Amino acid sequence: MVRDYSALFPGSSAPARREPTPLERLGWGPVFARQIDADALAETPPVRVVAVHRSGLQVAGDGIDEMIPPGPEATVGDWLLLDRARPRSSRVLDRNSLIKRRAPGTGRAVQLIAANIDTVFIVTSCNQDFNVARLERYVALAFDAGIEPVIVLTKADLAEDTAPYVEAARKVSDRAPVVALDARGAEPVLALADWCKPGRTVAFLGSSGVGKSTLANALLGAHAIATQGIREDDAKGRHTTTRRELHATPGGCLVLDTPGMRELQLTDAATGIADVFEDIEALAARCRFSDCHHETEPGCAIQTAIEDGSLDPTRLARWRKLQAEDAFNSATLAERRENDRAFGKLVRSVVKAQSARGS
Numbered sequence: 348m349v350r351d352y353s354a355l356f357p358g359s360s361a362p363a364r365r366e367p368t369p370l371e372r373l374g375w376g377p378v379f380a381r382q383i384d385a386d387a388l389a390e391t392p393p394v395r396v397v398a399v400h401r402s403g404l405q406v407a408g409d410g411i412d413e414m415i416p417p418g419p420e421a422t423v424g425d426w427l428l429l430d431r432a433r434p435r436s437s438r439v440l441d442r443n444s445l446i447k448r449r450a451p452g453t454g455r456a457v458q459l460i461a462a463n464i465d466t467v468f469i470v471t472s473c474n475q476d477f478n479v480a481r482l483e484r485y486v487a488l489a490f491d492a493g494i495e496p497v498i499v500l501t502k503a504d505l506a507e508d509t510a511p512y513v514e515a516a517r518k519v520s521d522r523a524p525v526v527a528l529d530a531r532g533a534e535p536v537l538a539l540a541d542w543c544k545p546g547r548t549v550a551f552l553g554s555s556g557v558g559k560s561t562l563a564n565a566l567l568g569a570h571a572i573a574t575q576g577i578r579e580d581d582a583k584g585r586h587t588t589t590r591r592e593l594h595a596t597p598g599g600c601l602v603l604d605t606p607g608m609r610e611l612q613l614t615d616a617a618t619g620i621a622d623v624f625e626d627i628e629a630l631a632a633r634c635r636f637s638d639c640h641h642e643t644e645p646g647c648a649i650q651t652a653i654e655d656g657s658l659d660p661t662r663l664a665r666w667r668k669l670q671a672e673d674a675f676n677s678a679t680l681a682e683r684r685e686n687d688r689a690f691g692k693l694v695r696s697v698v699k700a701q702s703a704r705g706s
Contacts, residue, residue, distance in 0.1 A: 367546065367599065369409040373397075374463060374548045374601055378443050379426050391428035391438070396462075398592040399423050405592075422459035423591040423603060424548060444493045446550070449612035449676045457614055461550055461591060461603055466495045466542040470553035470562065471516075473506035473527065480665050482519045483623050484611055485552055487669065489523075491619025496523045497542060499551075501558035504529040520623050530558035535565040545599030552605055563604040566596050613669060614676035624666045630658065 368375070373395045383393075394408035403416045406427060418435025419427055426440040442462045450458040469485040471477050482498060489496035498516045503509045509527045516525045528538045536543075543549055543566060551559035594602045613620070621628050627649065631639070635646025641663070642650070652658035 371546055372595065372599060373407060374424075374546055375426070376546070379440050382440050383428060387428070391430055393440075394427050394429045395593070396421050396423050396425045396427065398590060400590065420459075422462050423593060424462040424464060426463065446488060446492045446494070446552075447614065448488070449614040451610050451612075460605065463548060464492070464494050464550045464603065465547045466497060466549045467492075468497050468499045468539065468542075468549060468551045468562070469523075470499045470501060470551055470557045470559050472502040472557045473500050473509050473512045474502055476554060476557055477512055477515070479515055479519065481554070481611075482516060483665060484613065484669065486520050486523050487613060487616055487619035487623045488552075488611070489619070490520075490622040491613075491616040495542070496520075497539075498523050498525045499539075499562065500525065500527040501530040501562070503527040520625075522622070530561040530565065532565070535562050536568075539566065543596065543598065543600040543602075548593070548601040548603065550603035550605060555606075560604050563594065563602050566600065566602050567594055568597050612676055613673045616673050617670075617677070620666070620669050620673060624662070624669075627658070627663060627666050 370393060375393065375395075379393065392408050392411060394406035394411050396404050397407045398405035399422060400414070403414045404419070404421060404427075405414055406412075406429065408429070411429070415429070415434040415437065419425075419437045419439050421427060421439050422445075425442065427437040428440065430437045444464050445462050446460040446464060446467070447457050448460060450456040467485075467489045469482060469489070471482060477500075486496045486498070498519065500509065500512050500516060506512065513525055513527055516523075526538050528534045539549075539562075551562055553559055591603060591605050594604070596602055630648040630652055631641065633648035634641070634644070636644055639647050639649075641647050644650075649658065649663065653660050653663065
C-alpha cells in the first residue's frame with residue numbers, strides 16, 4: 348500500500364484543523380520533513396525509535412511496530428528512514444536535540460541517552476537527595492542539548508517547608524522554571540500541563556527514587572511503569588526503570604522515563620555550562636586580563652564579587668569543576684596522548700635533573 352505523506356510537509360494544503368497523523372502522534376514535524384522528499388518517504392518509511400534493547404531497536408511508524416537489529420547509531424527518540432532490505436543501514440535523520448554523557452567506566456566513549464526531546468523534567472526530592480551541584484549538572488546537560496529544562500521537586504507533601512528547596516533550585520538558572528509537587532495523584536498532570544502538549548516529547552531525568560516513574564505514570568493515567576520506594580535511612584532510591592522507552596499519554600504527549608543515573612559526566616557541554624553559570628561568565632568578561640585565572644590576579648572581577656559577597660565561592664568551585672571535567676572528557680585521543688607525552692617529558696627532565704644533582 349502506498350501511503351500519503353503529503354500532510355507531513357511544510358506548506359501542505361491539508362486543512363488547518365484535522366486529526367494528527369500516526370507519525371505526528373509520534374512527534375513528527377517540519378524539522379524532519381525538510382530532510383526528505385515524499386518519494387523517498389514512500390521508499391524508506393519514517394519510524395521513531397521508541398525503545399532500545401540489547402537485541403535491537405523497537406521502532407514505530409505509520410502501520411509499523413517492530414524490532415530491527417542493532418546497526419544504526421541511534422538512541423531512543425531518534426527518527427530513522429527504515430531500509431526494509433538492510434535495516435542496519437537505515438538512515439538516522441538529523442536531530443533537533445540530543446542528550447549525551449560520557450559513558451560510565453574508565454574510557455572516554457560517549458553514550459547517547461535520548462534524542463529529539465522538547466522538554467526535560469529534572470527531578471529531585473525535597474529531602475536528602477536534593478543537591479544543587481547535581482541540578483547544575485543536569486541543567487547544563489539540557490542547555491547544551493538545546494532542550495528546555497524544568498526542575499521538578501517531588502515529595503513536597505512530606506517536607507516541613509519546601510521554600511528552601513525551591514529557593515535553592517531557582518538559583519541554578521533563571522531560565523529553568525521550578526515546580527514543587529506531590530508526584531502521586533492528579534497534581535502532576537495539572538502542574539506540568541504547559542509543557543506536555545500534543546506532539547511534544549518530554550523526558551524525566553534524575554537519580555533513582557526521586558519519583559520519575561511515578562510522575563510518568565501520572566501523565567500516562569496508568570501504572571504502565573513499575574515503581575519502588577526509597578531507603579528510609581538515606582533517602583537513596585532503588586533502580587526501577589531499566590531501559591529508556593517512550594510512552595504516549597492520553598493527551599498526545601510522548602513521555603520518556605529513564606533509569607536513574609549514578610554517574611553523569613559531561614562531555615562537549617561547554618555551551619551548557621556557560622549558560623548555567625552565565626553570572627560567572629559575565630564577571631569573567633570584566634576581568635582586567637583576558638587570560639585571568641580568577642585567583643590572585645589584579646583587576647579580577649570574580650574575586651571582587653567574592654569579596655563583596657555577591658558571588659558564593661562554592662558556586663565558583665562548582666563552575667571550575669564542571670569546566671575541567673568537560674575539557675578532559677571532550678579532549679580527543681590525540682590531544683590526550685600529546686598531553687601525556689608532554690607530561691612524561693617533564694617527569695623525565697625532573698628525574699634527570701635530580702640525578703645530576705645527586706651525582
